[in-house]
Amino acid sequence: MALLSLPEYEVLATQAHGHLCAGQILGLRMALHGVSLLGLEDPAGADRKRLVTFVEIDRCATDAISVVTGCRLGKRALKFRDFGKMAATFCDLREHRAVRVVARESAKQTAREMYPEIQDRNRQQMKAYREMPPERLFDVQWVEVEIGPDELPGTRKPAVLCEQCGEGVNFGRQVQREGRTLCRSCAGESYYRQR
Ligand SMILES: [Zn+2]
Numbered sequence: 001m002a003l004l005s006l007p008e009y010e011v012l013a014t015q016a017h018g019h020l021c022a023g024q025i026l027g028l029r030m031a032l033h034g035v036s037l038l039g040l041e042d043p044a045g046a047d048r049k050r051l052v053t054f055v056e057i058d059r060c061a062t063d064a065i066s067v068v069t070g071c072r073l074g075k076r077a078l079k080f081r082d083f084g085k086m087a088a089t090f091c092d093l094r095e096h097r098a099v100r101v102v103a104r105e106s107a108k109q110t111a112r113e114m115y116p117e118i119q120d121r122n123r124q125q126m127k128a129y130r131e132m133p134p135e136r137l138f139d140v141q142w143v144e145v146e147i148g149p150d151e152l153p154g155t156r157k158p159a160v161l162c163e164q165c166g167e168g169v170n171f172g173r174q175v176q177r178e179g180r181t182l183c184r185s186c187a188g189e190s191y192y193r194q195r
């Protein structure tokens with residue numbers, strides 16, 4: 001399917017995310033802006049193998065970005081970098097170019113100025129974010145993104161066993177510590193503790 005209209009994406013985003021909100025509208029528009037700057041006409045279909053998206057936040061907008069781009073974590077085409085920023089970088093693997101789109105902090109204030117009569121912030125921002133021209137909503141940077149072979153969608157490689165816990169480690173995520181091959185958890189990067 002080629003690119004849809006914003007209202008059509010809003011329906012899909014509501015289904016995917018469970019509700020529609022200002023963050024979703026912002027995410028949809030961010031992704032639409034990104035793919036259009038890259039010149040991709042069918043990101044979730046014919047062009048799906050060309051696109052990898054890095055998101056810098058895990059909020060409502062992130063799911064909306066998936067709806068437009070078709071990039072999902074489980075396809076290795078969506079990369080999460082937890083920087084806490086309302087931003088995403090859209091990478092065209094075929095043309096080797098990437099564009100980072102950041103929501104401007106001033107967008108909320110702009111929404112207030114556009115629709116001071118709407119009290120509800122979410123409704124105010126939803127309406128404004130649908131209508132604002134991209135240059136008022138976003139800042140844009142053309143950037144270079146190094147995507148290694150182990151980062152690409154479709155990489156296949158046998159898992160390596162961690163010498164400490166015995167669990168399999170995929171995609172070259174094992175590390176060497178004093179001559180031993182370990183998973184990142186056993187190497188001290190764990191996010192959990194054994195009880
Ligand atoms: Zn939401």
Ligand SMILES: [Zn+2]
Pocket residue numbers: 162163164165166167182183184185186187
């Ligand atoms: Zn281990």
